Amino acid sequence: MATLQIDDRTLYDIPEISAKLGVGIQTVRMYVRKGTLKGVKVGRRYWIDEKDLSKLFDTGTKKTG
Numbered sequence: 026m027a028t029l030q031i032d033d034r035t036l037y038d039i040p041e042i043s044a045k046l047g048v049g050i051q052t053v054r055m056y057v058r059k060g061t062l063k064g065v066k067v068g069r070r071y072w073i074d075e076k077d078l079s080k081l082f083d084t085g086t087k088k089t090g
Contacts, residue, residue: 027070035075039064042073061086 029036043050056062057071062081064071
């Protein structure tokens with residue numbers, strides 16, 4: 026698990042997000058793949074900005090309608 030601090034941004038890798046959310050790594054990868062959670066691939070890792078993680082809590086993962 027890894028966390029990066031760049032200027033005023035905090036970035037988490039997928040295993041770190043998985044642990045924070047209490048879901049599996051594959052679930053987080055699915056969120057990134059479907060665009061539910063924005064991630065940026067650098068090298069072999071995806072990084073998720075803390076602000077994008079906050080947006081996930083604002084919108085949730087289920088579509089309503």
